[in-house]
Amino acid sequence: MARIGVFICHCGENISATVDVAKVAEEAAKMPGVAYAMDYKYMCSDPGQTKIIEAIKEHKLTGIVVGACSPRMHEATFRKAAEKGGINPFLCEIANLREQVSWVHPRTEATTRKAIDIVRTIVNKVSKDTPLFPIKVPVTKTALVIGGGIAGIQAALDIANAGHQVIMVEKSPSIGGHMSQLSETFPTLDCSQCILTPRMVEVAQHPNITLHTFAEVESVSGFVGNFDVKVRLKARSVDMSKCTGCGTCWQKCPSKKIPDEFNAGLSYRTAIYSPFPQAVPNKPVIDRANCNYFQKGKCGICKKVCPAGAIDYEMEDEIIDIKVGAIVTATGFDIKHTDFFPEYGYGEFKDVIDGLQFERLASASGPTSGEIRRPSDGKIPEKIVFLACSGSRDKAKGIEYCSKICCMYTAKHAMLYKHKHHEGNAYVFYMDIRSAGKNYDEFVRRAIEEDDVHYIRGRVSRIYEKDGKLIVKGVDTLMNAEPVEIEADMVVLATAVVANPDAESVAQKMHISYDKHHFFAEAHPKLRPVETNTAGIMLAGACQTAKDIPDTVSQASAAASKIMGLFSSDEMTREPVVAVVNRCMPPLFTTCTGCLLCLEVCPYHAIEREEIKDRRTGEILKVAAKVNAGLCQGCGTCVAFCRNKSIDLQGFSNQQMLSEVVALLNKPF
Amino acid sequence: MKLLQNKVAELFENGTINLMIGFKEALTKQPVPCFIEKASEIEQLIYTKDCKNNLSVYLHKPEVKQAGKIGILANIATLRALVQLTSENQFWDIEKTVLTVNDKEEVIVFSDMEEVEAYVQANFPEFSEEDLKLLDYLESLSREDRWKYWTEQFSACIKCYACRAVCPMCYCPQCTVECNQPQWIKTSAQTTGNLEWHIMRAMHLAGRCINCGECGRICPVGIPVHLLTVKMNQDLFKEFGTKSGFALKGDYALNSFKPDDKEGFIK
Numbered sequence: 001m002a003r004i005g006v007f008i009c010h011c012g013e014n015i016s017a018t019v020d021v022a023k024v025a026e027e028a029a030k031m032p033g034v035a036y037a038m039d040y041k042y043m044c045s046d047p048g049q050t051k052i053i054e055a056i057k058e059h060k061l062t063g064i065v066v067g068a069c070s071p072r073m074h075e076a077t078f079r080k081a082a083e084k085g086g087i088n089p090f091l092c093e094i095a096n097l098r099e100q101v102s103w104v105h106p107r108t109e110a111t112t113r114k115a116i117d118i119v120r121t122i123v124n125k126v127s128k129d130t131p132l133f134p135i136k137v138p139v140t141k142t143a144l145v146i147g148g149g150i151a152g153i154q155a156a157l158d159i160a161n162a163g164h165q166v167i168m169v170e171k172s173p174s175i176g177g178h179m180s181q182l183s184e185t186f187p188t189l190d191c192s193q194c195i196l197t198p199r200m201v202e203v204a205q206h207p208n209i210t211l212h213t214f215a216e217v218e219s220v221s222g223f224v225g226n227f228d229v230k231v232r233l234k235a236r237s238v239d240m241s242k243c244t245g246c247g248t249c250w251q252k253c254p255s256k257k258i259p260d261e262f263n264a265g266l267s268y269r270t271a272i273y274s275p276f277p278q279a280v281p282n283k284p285v286i287d288r289a290n291c292n293y294f295q296k297g298k299c300g301i302c303k304k305v306c307p308a309g310a311i312d313y314e315m316e317d318e319i320i321d322i323k324v325g326a327i328v329t330a331t332g333f334d335i336k337h338t339d340f341f342p343e344y345g346y347g348e349f350k351d352v353i354d355g356l357q358f359e360r361l362a363s364a365s366g367p368t369s370g371e372i373r374r375p376s377d378g379k380i381p382e383k384i385v386f387l388a389c390s391g392s393r394d395k396a397k398g399i400e401y402c403s404k405i406c407c408m409y410t411a412k413h414a415m416l417y418k419h420k421h422h423e424g425n426a427y428v429f430y431m432d433i434r435s436a437g438k439n440y441d442e443f444v445r446r447a448i449e450e451d452d453v454h455y456i457r458g459r460v461s462r463i464y465e466k467d468g469k470l471i472v473k474g475v476d477t478l479m480n481a482e483p484v485e486i487e488a489d490m491v492v493l494a495t496a497v498v499a500n501p502d503a504e505s506v507a508q509k510m511h512i513s514y515d516k517h518h519f520f521a522e523a524h525p526k527l528r529p530v531e532t533n534t535a536g537i538m539l540a541g542a543c544q545t546a547k548d549i550p551d552t553v554s555q556a557s558a559a560a561s562k563i564m565g566l567f568s569s570d571e572m573t574r575e576p577v578v579a580v581v582n583r584c585m586p587p588l589f590t591t592c593t594g595c596l597l598c599l600e601v602c603p604y605h606a607i608e609r610e611e612i613k614d615r616r617t618g619e620i621l622k623v624a625a626k627v628n629a630g631l632c633q634g635c636g637t638c639v640a641f642c643r644n645k646s647i648d649l650q651g652f653s654n655q656q657m658l659s660e661v662v663a664l665l666n667k668p669f
Numbered sequence: 670m671k672l673l674q675n676k677v678a679e680l681f682e683n684g685t686i687n688l689m690i691g692f693k694e695a696l697t698k699q700p701v702p703c704f705i706e707k708a709s710e711i712e713q714l715i716y717t718k719d720c721k722n723n724l725s726v727y728l729h730k731p732e733v734k735q736a737g738k739i740g741i742l743a744n745i746a747t748l749r750a751l752v753q754l755t756s757e758n759q760f761w762d763i764e765k766t767v768l769t770v771n772d773k774e775e776v777i778v779f780s781d782m783e784e785v786e787a788y789v790q791a792n793f794p795e796f797s798e799e800d801l802k803l804l805d806y807l808e809s810l811s812r813e814d815r816w817k818y819w820t821e822q823f824s825a826c827i828k829c830y831a832c833r834a835v836c837p838m839c840y841c842p843q844c845t846v847e848c849n850q851p852q853w854i855k856t857s858a859q860t861t862g863n864l865e866w867h868i869m870r871a872m873h874l875a876g877r878c879i880n881c882g883e884c885g886r887i888c889p890v891g892i893p894v895h896l897l898t899v900k901m902n903q904d905l906f907k908e909f910g911t912k913s914g915f916a917l918k919g920d921y922a923l924n925s926f927k928p929d930d931k932e933g934f935i936k
Contacts, residue, residue, distance in 0.1 A: 591843040595757040600924040609758075623761050641924065643873045644841040645848050658851040 002127040003035035005061040006119060007052055008097070009043035009068035015097050016041075018107040019115045024067060024097075027116045033127045035059050044074050049081040056085030063091040063126040067119050069098040088131035090576070090651055095122040117664060124663035128656045132576040137630045139225040140325040141567045142167060146217055146506075149177020150549060151330035151541025151556040153199050158560030159328075160208035164567050167322055168203065169231055170213045172261075174279035175200050177332055181262060181356060183363035183370070185549060186412045187443035193278060193365065200280040214285055218319060220510050221605060223631045224536030225325045225572045235315040237286035238272070242310035245282040249302035249311065250274065258290045260367075264357040266375055267367035272302045272311075276365065286311075326536045326563040329520060330556065331506055333542035336391045336399075336495040344390070344463045344493060350376040351470055352463060352491045354390075355409055362416045372417055374490055377468075381424065381489030384417055385472045386410045387460050388430040391496035399496045401517070404546040406494035407434045411444045413492060414453040426453045427486055429460050429474050437548070456484060463491055497546035511604075512537055519545050530558045538562050577651040578632035579606075579639055581625050592646040594623040598638045606631035607638060673742075674711050676768065676776050680740055681708045686766050688736035690727055692720040702727070706736075716742060716770045723881040725750040725837040728763065740766045746881035748789050749914030750837040753879050755782050756919030759840065786917050793915065796880065800899050807896070820860065823867055825890040828858040832870065832884035832894050838877050845869060871897035876905050876922045879914035908933060 006028035010016035021039040029037035036059040042048050043066055055061060064087070066078045071094040079089035095118045105111040141164050145156045148170030156166045168175070180200075182192035203209055218230040253270035260269040262276045269275075271291040274284045292299035293313060303311040338354055339347030351374045353361075360366040361373065374381055388410045392403040407430070414426040433455075435441040447453045458481075460474035472486045499518035500506070507514040512532040513521040520543050523531040530538050538559035541552040566572065581592050589612050599607050610626035613619060627638070627647070636649045648654055680686045693703035693713040700720050704727075705711055725747045727733045743751065751767060754760065767779045769788070779785045807815055830846075833839045846854045846866055854869060855862030878898035885895030905911050908931060909922040 588842055591841070593757075593759075593841050594761075595759070597757060597919070597921055597924045600921070620762070623758065644843055644845050645853070646843075655851050 002033040005064040006037040008039040015102040018102040020112040053085040067095040067097045090132035121660040121663040124659045135574040136571045144324040145328045147330035148175030150179040154556035155328040155560045173285045186408045187439040233318045239310040242308045243283045330540040331543040385488040386428045390493035403497040411447040418451040577634040592624040686740035689740040691742035729840040749879040753914040823863040826863040835883045835887045875901040
């Protein structure tokens with residue numbers, strides 16, 4: 001006979017303000033199988049837990065029900081207490097009296113009655129509970145880092161420095177990401193490449209890091225500690241082992257009119273190219289879509305001139321299989337381009353550029369060697385207008401969120417321009433200045449007060465070209481909403497930060513969730529900001545939401561430390577709430593028919609075919625389904641699907657669930 | 670007939686089969702199943718248009734499986750059942766040789782299940798007119814009258830489970846109705862239990878029933894139980910375009926998701 005203990009928590013006043021907790025405990029004591037019931041102000045506190053532990057020992061309890069907050073909150077706490085009291089932790093169940101009762105109802109008798117009903121269902125469930133034991137899963141101590149921007153670089157270095165193997169996959173020919181394109185960084189104005197490139201080199205030379213550039217993740221299967229990942233190594237058409245990076249090929253390549261992605265389209269590159277001089281690895285790839293040899297079948301100059309014989313036109317994509325224990329998703333972001341703005345000329349005006357293009361103009365390694373010049377005629381602009389919030393915080397454009405970095409980089413841009421051209425005029429149209437961060441507001445003030453940047457609070461309705469000038473029509477809301485018109489030589493739009501175009505398909509490959517803007521979703525917005533809902537997959541950087549470099553680096557290190565924690569033991573412990581195919585005596589072995597239709601149903605591909613064999617002869621006696629406990633997430637889809645109830649969910653068995661329903665239906669009135 | 674018998678004799682002779690499941694004449698108009706274990710018994714083997722039984726149901730029996738190499742004389746419904754059962758991974762433990770007699774009275778010995786699949790797809794049967802007529806009539810009734818019709822029908826059910834025994838798709842070693850931890854379905858022959866049983870059976874056969882109609886034919890109290898699954902099949906084809914017993918790589922509506930599903934049933 002079950003001896004169940006019921007512990008009703010007041011949760012301070014959270015529960016007791018609307019539920020008559022003493023009455024609940026009193027009624028619980030009368031329920032069949034209940035040997036002891038009590039109520040207490042804070043069950044989760046140390047004295048509260050001690051009361052549970054002592055009651056288990058004193059009353060020889062076989063199971064306990066804690067009527068408290070959501071099991072998401074303190075189930076683990078109370079299960080630990082149950083274990084300390086000497087019973088299996090899975091014989092402790094939570095009746096959610098806070099979220100499901102006190103928080104959603106006023107103080108009435110009915111509220112207390114509902115609390116009693118919920119306690120009754122859980123008491124009935126506990127009477128059907130069986131002891132469960134955690135599942136141990138081995139851990140592959142290799143991490144996969146997807147994306148080679150600053151987020152990926154930081155995470156990879158942290159994990160590798162802790163002594164674990166790291167595989168980094170970057171889709172473009174070089175690592176470095178957006179940070180390698182930046183000129184100077186706020187709020188210190190130190191050169192972006194100077195602080196980034198040593199880290200890029202460190203990644204390439206680190207004995208624990210395997211780097212795959214020009215590669216993409218094809219598929220991810222498996223589960224935390226044991227992911228199987230297929231990586232497509234795209235055909236570089238250049239043999240990395242032979243190439244010395246001498247650069248003869250790209251000097252001789254005749255296709256020279258391809259917009260250069262690294263310079264944000266402000267200059268041209270060749271078909272065989274290395275994205276930038278500090279690229280890691282500094283070895284070229286052939287852009288087959290723009291290569292004469294691949295498109296028209298003739299040319300072959302690079303092959304002729306290559307002194308190392310490294311050019312290989314026959315090279316094909318290669319798919320490699322890797323096994324990893326955890327994954328850092330650091331796939332970065334994209335920005336809206338000027339063609340997104342009809343009111344600012346649909347990208348037709350050459351001198352209306354986005355922030356990233358301005359970075360390239362201001363960068364010493366950029367197309368103008370750091371001279372800020374107009375893309376249209378190469379003249380030095382005398383008046384530049386910067387528009388913050390271009391697209392961001394604009395419901396009409398479908399982007400309600402703040403892109404976070406624009407206020408800061410706009411101040412930086414204006415400052416860089418003023419530092420280079422003291423006589424020039426810089427105007428900034430802004431909605432609000434959001435400069436929260438260490439030394440951030442000081443930086444903006446410096447732009448306004450010391451560098452004489454004109455800040456105008458208002459938005460710009462239209463930009464048009466007139467006599468080689470850009471007419472910017474806006475409003476100054478701090479000056480009685482007076483219209484403002486500026487004849488500018490150049491306009492820089494601080495365009496919205498958006499998710500990568502392929503973010504959705506990446507998320508689907510990884511089985512992680514994402515929001516409506518295709519930014520990846522964290523497991524909890526406050527308490528688990530670097531983990532995803534899929535165990536073992538972490539987030540770092542702007543693939544989660546717009547972030548600046550310090551935030552990105554912090555999150556990358558946090559992701560790395562989560563993974564180091566995971567790798568700190570050889571085995572991982574998992575909750576045993578998994579589906580199990582039943583077993584019984586021969587000749588039946590299991591009631592499973594082996595129809596295996598459930599294989600298709602499982603969203604985690606956790607069900608496999610099992611052959612039950614005679615131990616001596618090896619003869620197959622039965623074919624049945626088998627649930628891989630490591631992969632199973634306990635969703636229960638297969639349980640609902642199985643025709644003859646051969647699969648059951650541990651901890652939520654059919655028997656247990658029905659006992660809850662029965663407790664509700666058979667309640668005494 | 671001689672042609673068929675010769676073919677089967679040949680299969681026995683070259684050791685392709687140890688057991689032949691076919692039909693023999695009976696006192697009734699309709700031929701009955703027969704099991705031929707040696708060549709001398711082949712004479713009784715016949716095949717006519719009246720051979721209606723779905724013989725694939727016997728392939729689940731352990732005593733039949735023991736033969737190891739089994740020949741089966743299949744009508745079109747049986748062929749569909751074999752295709753469906755193959756898609757449900759049921760024949761891993763036997764070697765079977767499938768025979769049929771086509772419209773031109775030619776005997777076909779299929780060399781593998783792919784050939785059976787192709788034959789089934791080329792000769793895919795329509796729903797029987799009689800069934801469609803009754804279904805149309807039931808559709809024309811109001812919801813209440815239809816419910817009345819079925820409750821009346823089911824009230825006659827004596828829970829003999831003949832419908833289950835004759836069904837080639839009901840091969841579970843332990844049927845849900847026999848699960849008693851917890852007891853899902855009342856086993857006594859009374860209205861609620863009967864209703865639960867038939868609804869559950871219809872749900873479990875949705876998208877799997879191959880329309881042989883055996884359950885309706887066998888019912889000792891004459892309930893047209895097969896109409897439930899016929900209706901299910903109609904609806905599944907309408908909503909998801911799936912046909913049971915049609916492809917070896919099963920296209921089972923209940924375990925698959927297609928982005929272009931109409932989802933017209935969600936209202």
